[in-house]
Amino acid sequence: MIAIDDAQYENVRQQLQLPAGYMLVEATRMLMHQTGNGLVQIPLPLGYVVGAFENLEGHRQYGVVELTRLKHPI
Numbered sequence: 001m002i003a004i005d006d007a008q009y010e011n012v013r014q015q016l017q018l019p020a021g022y023m024l025v026e027a028t029r030m031l032m033h034q035t036g037n038g039l040v041q042i043p044l045p046l047g048y049v050v051g052a053f054e055n056l057e058g059h060r061q062y063g064v065v066e067l068t069r070l071k072h073p074i
Contacts, residue, residue, distance in 0.1 A: 004067065016063040018053055026052040031064070 004012070013022060027049040031042040044050070047068060053061045 008067065012051060012065045012067065013053070015065045016051075016053065016061060018061055019055075021055045022053040022061060023055075024051050025054045025060075027067075 009024065012024060013020070029044045029049055031044055031050050033040045033042065044064065048064055048066055051063060051065050053063075
């Protein structure tokens, strides 16, 4: 688990053009795709994550975003 600052958080939402009401609730560096013949797992490059964003009504949006803090070892 890592923490990101407010500026990075705002930048991530802007990358997906999400309004301020959406919050990052999950993130992973593994892109998963169900092909119909099985699950394919694709590791993303360092600094990129698949983020799940949710608003107060429970609507979710997913997308690949760049987290610059993850480009450098913590």
